[in-house]
Amino acid sequence: MVMASRLTGLLARHQPISCRGTALPPPVLLMAKLLSLYLVFRKPVHFVPFVPFIQPLWALRAVPGLESLLQAALALAVLGLWLNLRVRACCLVIGGLLLFSLLADRAAYSNHVFFFSCAFLLAGLSPRRGPPRALQLQIALVYLAAGINKLCEPDWRSGQFFAFWAEEILAAPVYLQLRSALPAGWLDLLLAWSTIAIELLLGPALLWSRSRAAAILLGIGFHASILVFTQGILSWVFLYALPVSYLVFARWPEAPPRRKPEMPGAEGPWWAGIEPLIRYRPGCYLLAAALYIAAVP
Amino acid sequence: MPQRRTRTSWRTWAACALLSFQLVCIVRARFVAARYFCWAPYDAINVFTLQVELGGQRLGRAAVDHRYHLPRRRDNRSIQHVIDIVSQVERTYGRDDSARVRLRYTTNGGALQEWSWPVD
Numbered sequence: 001m002v003m004a005s006r007l008t009g010l011l012a013r014h015q016p017i018s019c020r021g022t023a024l025p026p027p028v029l030l031m032a033k034l035l036s037l038y039l040v041f042r043k044p045v046h047f048v049p050f051v052p053f054i055q056p057l058w059a060l061r062a063v064p065g066l067e068s069l070l071q072a073a074l075a076l077a078v079l080g081l082w083l084n085l086r087v088r089a090c091c092l093v094i095g096g097l098l099l100f101s102l103l104a105d106r107a108a109y110s111n112h113v114f115f116f117s118c119a120f121l122l123a124g125l126s127p128r129r130g131p132p133r134a135l136q137l138q139i140a141l142v143y144l145a146a147g148i149n150k151l152c153e154p155d156w157r158s159g160q161f162f163a164f165w166a167e168e169i170l171a172a173p174v175y176l177q178l179r180s181a182l183p184a185g186w187l188d189l190l191l192a193w194s195t196i197a198i199e200l201l202l203g204p205a206l207l208w209s210r211s212r213a214a215a216i217l218l219g220i221g222f223h224a225s226i227l228v229f230t231q232g233i234l235s236w237v238f239l240y241a242l243p244v245s246y247l248v249f250a251r252w253p254e255a256p257p258r259r260k261p262e263m264p265g266a267e268g269p270w271w272a273g274i275e276p277l278i279r280y281r282p283g284c285y286l287l288a289a290a291l292y293i294a295a296v297p
Numbered sequence: 298m299p300q301r302r303t304r305t306s307w308r309t310w311a312a313c314a315l316l317s318f319q320l321v322c323i324v325r326a327r328f329v330a331a332r333y334f335c336w337a338p339y340d341a342i343n344v345f346t347l348q349v350e351l352g353g354q355r356l357g358r359a360a361v362d363h364r365y366h367l368p369r370r371r372d373n374r375s376i377q378h379v380i381d382i383v384s385q386v387e388r389t390y391g392r393d394d395s396a397r398v399r400l401r402y403t404t405n406g407g408a409l410q411e412w413s414w415p416v417d
Binding site: 050111137138161235 | 312319339405406
C-alpha cells in the first residue's frame with residue numbers, strides 16, 4: 001500500500017504534462033517544455049564549428065564525435081526537462097548548447113535560435129518563486145530592439161523596405177491591390193511605421209501589468225498578421241515562440257481551480273467552468289502546441 | 298537591529314550579464330554594419346550573387362554553396378554577415394586556395410554594389 005502510493009506520487013511528479021512541484025515556476029517550466037517541443041521537431045541545430053564567432057572554437061572541429069555527443073546531451077536535457085528532473089540544469093544545458101551552436105558557426109546564425117537560447121538560459125536562472133523578471137525583460141527587449149533597429153534604418157522610415165519586399169520578393173497580391181488603390185507610397189509608409197510603432201509599444205506594454213493582457217493579444221495578432229501578409233512564409237517559428245513565451249507573464253495559481261458543482265437553477269455561460277481549466281492545465285497547451293507543430297509546413 | 302544585506306545570487310548576475318550583452322550588441326549595431334545578437338530580423342533585404350574563381354576556374358553554384366554554407370542568395374539582416382562568412386572561409390579553410398571572390402548585391406532594391414576578395 002505504501003509502495004503503491006509512493007509509486008503513484010513518483011509517477012505524478014515526473015509525468016510530462018505536470019509542471020508543478022519543480023524548481024521552476026509552472027509557467028516557466030511550461031514555456032520551456034513547449035519551446036523544446038518545437039526545437040526537437042521543427043528546428044534541429046548542429047554543433048560542429050564552421051566559421052565560429054570565437055576563433056578557439058575552430059579547434060573543436062577535430063574532436064571525434066562532437067556532433068553526436070552534443071546531440072545526445074541535448075536529447076538527454078530535453079528528456080530530463082519533460083520528466084521534471086533537474087529542470088533548471090536541463091534548461092541551462094539546452095540554452096548553453098544552443099548558444100554554442102550559434103557561436104560555433106556564423107553561417108548558421110539565426111535570431112530564432114538566439115531567442116530559444118536566451119529563453120532557456122533565463123528559464124534556468126529564474127527564481128523558484130516570484131515573477132521571472134529576467135525572462136519578462138528579455139521578451140520586452142526583443143520587441144524594443146527590433147523596433148529601434150527598424151527606426152534607425154532609412155529604408156524602413158521611407159517605406160522603401162516594404163515597397164521592395166512586398167512587391168519584388170513576396171509579390172503579395174493583397175498588398176499590390178491595396179497599393180494601387182492608394183496614393184503612391186502611402187501603403188508602404190503605413191505598413192512600415194505601424195510595424196515600428198507596434199514593436200516599440202509591445203515591449204513596455206508587456207511589462208506594465210495594466211496593459212499586459214492587451215499587449216499579449218496585440219503581440220499574437222501582430223505575428224499572425226505577418227504570417228498572413230507573407231502568405232505563410234514568415235514566421236511560423238516566431239508566431240509560436242513569442243506567444244509561448246508570454247506564459248512567463250501569467251500568474252499561476254497554487255493549485256488548479258476545480259469546477260464548482262452546479263447549483264440547481266443556476267445559469268451561467270457554458271464556458272465559465274471550462275475557461276480556468278484551459279488556462280491552468282498544461283495539457284491543453286501541450287496539445288495545442290503539438291497540433292501547431294504538426295501543421296507547420 | 299541592523300538589517301542583513303541580502304547577497305545577489307549568481308543566477309541574478311548571470312541573467313544580468315546575458316541581458317547586458319544584448320544591450321551592448323544593440324548599441325553596437327548603431328555603429329557597425331553587422332547585426333548579430335541585436336534582434337534585427339528583416340532589417341534589410343539583401344539579394345546577392347557570388348562568383349568564385351579557383352585557379353582560373355569558376356566554381357558552380359553547388360560548389361559555392363558548399364564552400365560557404367550559404368544555400369540561399371538572400372540575407373535578411375545585413376550583407377556584412379555574408380562578407381564576414383566569405384572572408385573567414387578564405388582566411389582559414391581557403392588560405393592556400395588563392396580564391397578570387399566577387400560579391401554583388403543590392404539592399405532593399407537599391408543600387409548594385411560590389412565587394413571582392415582579396416580585399417584591395
